[in-house]
Amino acid sequence: MPDNSDLDAEKLARAIGFELDPNRRAAVLAAFTDVAGEIARLRSLDLTDVHPAVVFSPLIAGRDHD
Secondary structure (H helix, E strand, O other), X not given: OXXXXXXXXXXXXXXXXXXXXXXXXXXXXXXXXHHHHHHHHHHOOOOOOOOOOOOOOOOOOOOOOO
């Protein structure tokens, strides 16, 4: 998993206009480290042969669409 540096967190915080004091920022980054790891694991999955559980259709359900 890539390291989430303070520099990256600073860039993101400035980009969205979000400010935290350094202690709080460290706590938030620590809390989301596990989440970032799980996201990295999901992105590494090969889902080539896995079809989605739901297939979107813009047609109204229950109507006969010939």
